[in-house]
Amino acid sequence: MSIEVSNLTKIFNGFTAVDDVNFQIETGELVALLGPSGSGKSTLLRMIAGLEIPDNGTIHLTGKETTSASPRDRNVGFVFQHYALFKHMTIYDNIAFGLKVRKAPKHEIAPRVSELLELVQLRGLEKRYPSQISGGQRQRVAVARALAARPNILLLDEPFGALDAKVREELRKWILQLHEQTQVTTLFVTHDQHEALEIAHKVFVMNKGKIEQEGTPAEIFDHPATPFVAEFVGENNFVEAEVVEPHTVRWGQFTFRVNGYPTGQKIRIYFRPNDVYVSSAPESGSVNARISKTRFKGALIELHLVIETDKQIIAHVPKGVAHSSGFTEGAEVFVQITEYHAFRNSEHTIDESLVTI
Amino acid sequence: MIVKKIISKLTDGKKSKRVIPGFGLSLGFTMFYLSLIVMIPLSTLFFKTFSLTWEEFYSTISSPRVLSSFGLTFGASLTAGVINVIFGPLVAWSLVRYNFPAKRIIDALVDLPFALPTAIAGITLTSLYAENGWFGEYLLAIGIKSAYTPIGITIALIFIGLPFVVRTVQPVLEALEVDIEEAAASLGATRWQIITRVILPVIRPAVLTGFVLSFARALGEYGSVIFIAGNMPMKTEISTLLIITRLEQYDYAGAISIAVTMLAASFILILIINILQSRINKKNLIS
Numbered sequence: 001m002s003i004e005v006s007n008l009t010k011i012f013n014g015f016t017a018v019d020d021v022n023f024q025i026e027t028g029e030l031v032a033l034l035g036p037s038g039s040g041k042s043t044l045l046r047m048i049a050g051l052e053i054p055d056n057g058t059i060h061l062t063g064k065e066t067t068s069a070s071p072r073d074r075n076v077g078f079v080f081q082h083y084a085l086f087k088h089m090t091i092y093d094n095i096a097f098g099l100k101v102r103k104a105p106k107h108e109i110a111p112r113v114s115e116l117l118e119l120v121q122l123r124g125l126e127k128r129y130p131s132q133i134s135g136g137q138r139q140r141v142a143v144a145r146a147l148a149a150r151p152n153i154l155l156l157d158e159p160f161g162a163l164d165a166k167v168r169e170e171l172r173k174w175i176l177q178l179h180e181q182t183q184v185t186t187l188f189v190t191h192d193q194h195e196a197l198e199i200a201h202k203v204f205v206m207n208k209g210k211i212e213q214e215g216t217p218a219e220i221f222d223h224p225a226t227p228f229v230a231e232f233v234g235e236n237n238f239v240e241a242e243v244v245e246p247h248t249v250r251w252g253q254f255t256f257r258v259n260g261y262p263t264g265q266k267i268r269i270y271f272r273p274n275d276v277y278v279s280s281a282p283e284s285g286s287v288n289a290r291i292s293k294t295r296f297k298g299a300l301i302e303l304h305l306v307i308e309t310d311k312q313i314i315a316h317v318p319k320g321v322a323h324s325s326g327f328t329e330g331a332e333v334f335v336q337i338t339e340y341h342a343f344r345n346s347e348h349t350i351d352e353s354l355v356t357i
Numbered sequence: 358m359i360v361k362k363i364i365s366k367l368t369d370g371k372k373s374k375r376v377i378p379g380f381g382l383s384l385g386f387t388m389f390y391l392s393l394i395v396m397i398p399l400s401t402l403f404f405k406t407f408s409l410t411w412e413e414f415y416s417t418i419s420s421p422r423v424l425s426s427f428g429l430t431f432g433a434s435l436t437a438g439v440i441n442v443i444f445g446p447l448v449a450w451s452l453v454r455y456n457f458p459a460k461r462i463i464d465a466l467v468d469l470p471f472a473l474p475t476a477i478a479g480i481t482l483t484s485l486y487a488e489n490g491w492f493g494e495y496l497l498a499i500g501i502k503s504a505y506t507p508i509g510i511t512i513a514l515i516f517i518g519l520p521f522v523v524r525t526v527q528p529v530l531e532a533l534e535v536d537i538e539e540a541a542a543s544l545g546a547t548r549w550q551i552i553t554r555v556i557l558p559v560i561r562p563a564v565l566t567g568f569v570l571s572f573a574r575a576l577g578e579y580g581s582v583i584f585i586a587g588n589m590p591m592k593t594e595i596s597t598l599l600i601i602t603r604l605e606q607y608d609y610a611g612a613i614s615i616a617v618t619m620l621a622a623s624f625i626l627i628l629i630i631n632i633l634q635s636r637i638n639k640k641n642l643i644s
Contacts, residue, residue: 051539071543078543084536088558098544101554142540149545 001063002027002153002185003048008057010043017043019209020057025187025202027062030179032196033189035206036232041189044206045155048187049078062152074153077146077184081158083138085130091117091141092126098149116144119181121174136167140174147182156188160195168192172199193233197221205229227343230270237313238270240345249342252308253287258342266345275339276315278303280325286334289313294322294329303327305335399620406617409610417614422590423599426615430596431622433507434575437514441571442564445522446530452523453530467524470517475580482513483584505587510595513581518571525567529560565634569627576623 003025010018018040025031033041046052048059050071058067066074085094095116099109117123120140122133130138139159146154159175160168176199179186190196196203197217205213205220205228213225224230231238241251243265249256256269279286292312293304301322303315315335317327327333406414417423451457452464470478486493486504496503503509533556541551579597586593596619603612 049543051543071539072545072547074543076543078540080536080540082534082536084534084540086537086541086555097541097546097554101541101544101546101550145540145544 001025002029002061003187004060005044005048006058008044008047008059009055010040010047010052011055012043016209018047018054021209021211023204023211023214025185027185028183030176030186030199030201031188032200032203033187033206034191034193034196034203034233036191039206040209041191041206042157045157045187045189048153049076049155050074051078075149075151077143077149077151077154079139079142079146079154079156079159081161083130083135083142083162085138085141085145087130089129090126091122091128091130091133094130094141095126095144095148097145102149104149112148116148119147119178120144134167135163136171139163139171143175143178147184152185154182154184154186156186158189158191160190160192168195175199197233205233207232224270224341227268227270230341230343235273235314235316236270237273237276238268239311239313240266240268242266252311254337256337256340256342261342261344268343268345269340270343271313271337271340273302273314273316274300275337276305276313277336277338278305278315278317278325278327279334279336280327280331282334283336286336289333289335291327291329291331291333294327301327303333305333307335402613402617402620405609405613409614413610414614417611418618422594423596423615425591426594426596426599427618427622429507429510429593430576430619433510433514433595434572434578436511437518437575438568438572440511440515441518441522442568445519445567445571446526446560446564448519449523449526449530453527467520469520471520475517475578476584478516479513479581479584482509482516482581486512486585504585505589505593507593509585509587510582510593513585514575514578517578517581518575521570521574522564522567525563525570526560529563530556533559562634562638565630565637569630573623573627576619 001024003023005024006022008018008021009016021040021044033044035041043052047054048061050066050069050073053068058065060066061074061076071078086097089097092113095113096109099112104112113126114123117126120143122137122140122144125133125137130141133141143154143156143159156175160171163171172195175186175188188199197220200217203215203217203220204211207228213220213229215223215225220229220233224233227238230236239251241249241256243249243258243261243263245263247257247259249258249267249269251269258267261267277286278289287307289305289307291303292306295302295304297316299319300316301319303317303322305313305315307313313335317325321327325333448467452460452467483504484490486496486509488494488497488502488504490504493503501508503512537555538551541555546554577597579595579601582595583598586595586598588594588598596615600612600615600619603609603615
């Protein structure tokens, strides 16, 4: 077990930033902490690095209790959103910093630095200063610097947050590659779900200081455990309805099967735009709809569908299908909802979920 | 005309279009303004020295009393500057990094030596450090006579020089992100290593600027020093006082000789420090 966190709590001036969090990360895993701003994900990461001291709970790193150990005794590499490079040092000196302050033998420093420059694909830039390289390169230097002293754990705090879309894309691929090469246990914080779902082996979704769900990207995306996860990860339609007869919710002509809720219970049904099946001919169980608007989304076309004049849902269909089926504004179509998730409709509590198809 | 010639030399004789306009105008104005305010008054000082013979000039500045005043003035100014360079950044650090009650009042207190009429500062310091003063009494008890000695002069110069160092270092410390220190700590640096390898290199140019300002101010200081100095010839007589004394005796030649020597020496010293500083900056390439 590489990182083990139990009952971790941090309170800033009466605001509970991290609220009784528990999790474990295996050696060599690549984990994303995903959540909106203010969900406590950065604070959690900073506590693991020793940059904040928790008010309650314990942290074990590679089996050792390090709850209030100083940052330098944790052997953790930390990468900041805004790089935090030493501006007065060359790239070489930046990367060598961790080795120098730990009094590594001189003859080991130069080979290690050039090995890292190779790893982060920045060979030839060692004599430059941080101000003379691009943002993406700076972040690579920051990663190399964090890895120099061979940490057991690499922590990245919104590492690509300050970069433009294209560079983010590149660095995502690069960080995956890097992890394959180094196999160092990695935990990174992000508010970008694409980043989390694309890179991580495992995702922790955080909200209001708590971990709402923990699972593989597929589990998080396909089986959201809470309304928050359903809304935060990926796009979703949701409708509110009431359980009218045992195991059945009706919303207009749509019927949803749910289990475990008493009649009269208010229910929220979530379904993704790509789980709305649109066809130009009626099929069993399909419902009439009219396309009120179409929007271009690259490979997909977004259809705004009006059902029974007052209900609106969004569907995503592949561009080719939309063209061949004649899905244009004003067209009459037939709609089925193939997959959905139901949650008890209460804003503030998180209930056990119930998934039926 | 001269200005235009200089400009055309600076721009390689080509009329290049610039994104930021007004180069000619602003350089012209700068030259005019500097001439009016700084160069012309100072050059008249120099021209006046030409009315003296070399012997007159040399005999004035080589007299033991003048030489000892030079030694005292430069020595005490340098000492005060060095002490301010050590404690000024500490004050700036506390003001930037920590929150404590009455922080704003203490922050404002730093500027007091700027604002206080120097004579008042001088009288206050003298009464404090005199043999029967609050501080002077205890200093005397441990064998240090402060007022009316070079030590007292240095104390007055530290007092008037402190805000220069604090106020130049403070904004640089404010701009230094906490990230940088955290990064260093998580890379395994001790507190001492963070200070010497990460913080000091960044604030060094500002500290040096603060030193130059505080040192230069100390060289020309008059009001706050003459009360605490005691003004004993050969012992505690500073150069500026000597200039005034000469003027009061209608010895204009003597006054000018001392003034010009002071001027030249300060200029050379400050120039050397500035060259040193630009070397450091070039090496560090701080953007």
